[in-house]
Amino acid sequence: MAEYVAPLKDMKFVLEHVVGLDQVNQLPAWQDLTADLVEAILEEAAKFAGEVLSPLNASGDRAGAHYKDGEVTMPAGFKEAYRQYAQAGWNNILSPTDFGGQGLPHLVATPVEEMWGAANLAFKLCPMLTQGAIEAIHMVGSEELQRRFLPRMVSGEWTGTMNLTEPQAGSDLSLVRTRAAPQKDGTYRLKGQKIFITYGEHDYTENIVHLVLARIDGAPEGVKGISLFAVPKFIPKEDGSLGRRNDVKCVSIEEKLGIHASPTAVMLYGEHEGAVGYLVGEAHRGLEYMFIMMNAARLSVGLEGVAISERAYQRALAWSRERLQGRPVGLSGGARTAPIVQHPDVKRMLLTMKSLTEAMRALAYWTSAVLDRARHHQDEAERKRCQGLVDLLIPVVKGWSTENGIEIASLGIQVHGGMGYIEETGAAQHLRDARITTIYEGTTGIQANDLVGRKVGREGGRTAFAL
Secondary structure (H helix, E strand, C coil), X not given: CCCCCCCHXXXXXXXXXXXXXXXXXXXXXXXXXXXXXXXXXXXXHHXXXXXXXHHHHXXXXXXXXXXXXXXXXCCCCHHHHHHHHHHCCHHHCCCCHHHCCCCCXXXXXXXXXXXXXXXXXXXXXXXXXXXXXXXXXXXXXXXXXXXXHHHHHHHCCEEEEEXXXXXXXXXXXXXXXXEEEECCCCCEEEEEEEEEEECCCCCCCCEEEEEEEEEECCCCCCHHHEEEEEEECEEECCCCCEEEECCEEEEEECCCCCCCCCCEEEEEECCCCCEEEEECCCCCCHHHHHHHHHHHHHHHHHHHHHHHHHHHHHHHHHHHHHXXXXXXXXXXCCCCCCEHHHCHHHHHHHHHHHXXXXXXXXXXXXXXXXXXHHHHCCCHHHHHHHHHHXXXXXXXXXXXXXXXXXXXXXXXXXXXXXXXXXXXXXXXXXXXXHHHHHCCCCCHHHHHHXXXXXXXXXXXXXXXXXX
């Protein structure tokens, strides 16, 4: 079974000729970011994706993550791969420099993240959520909270999660019931249950920092009464070392259609005295803060649609060049059969897969470049204009790319014919893994509501018309 090979030529074409790397490296933060440096980063990422992550993809799918007595054991090779990943500095390429990160632009991090998702989607989900948690704490957390958590999260010593959903509250977060009782020392004690928590428990790192939505006692009902808390698995001491175990535990992991090597946990907070939590930002603004993490995740999940499409295309193309079947139109000579890549219908499917993938990649990379300008451009009016574009495009990237990802993975099976339906070829895994992406971080219908209601309707279509 062929391993993933990063499409560096296609990626660099988008960076140079579609997006324009110079649109980013002219910004004050990245004037030293040359095209040669970006190329070196992408080449090293391609090696790690192809040589370390890709070989674990099929075996991780077969073995899955295992739960026993509150602990989760990852498939063979995953913990070691994560250690290599963190030690090589891949965990912190986007992270703030004041806490040990490299602070690279989103435009550079985006093709790197695409490689991780294409090589091994289940592995990629853990650092993706950690990065979102880092961003939320860095943007709205107190200096004390940042000092307590960010250095070890940025280094990859600790990971992070996002805890929104509860059994009675799927996407309707106004129904959140998890409670937070204030304590004299300024902390809170949380009690409640969260479900569908990606990497809520694992054996990569000693500590996991959960960002949890909950209601402070006495808070109003509905979304206006929700606050955001950082709840660590182990409570850090003043020197940053690990203290006692917090009152939070994983009570089970889900049996899923795909991404079997990514543990999806049911988390219980406050089985005994209550889980110690630290308020992130101001009280009752939790949903607003969580959208910092949510929007980053939506862009990343859209990129997963690109990544899976690329991997499904590569596998289908390799198969079509090897599989001998039928006599294509116009074949002359004595040959009785030929590779199926020569059949017009197979060519049509492959070209559909390729062209859609390239279009999605271009849109995702361009959105990332606009996000960099929204964060770092010198002119306030340009930052505001770019932020409006990013807000408009994120639900498009997320919804369109993930829906296409499913269709392209399905076409990959079709190219394989009957063998595509057999797990041995690996084509079926891509479809199983892709299926969650249209549900993650808000379903396609929710993305449509967000696009039409918030991003177009709320401003009278100003950004959409300008675009």
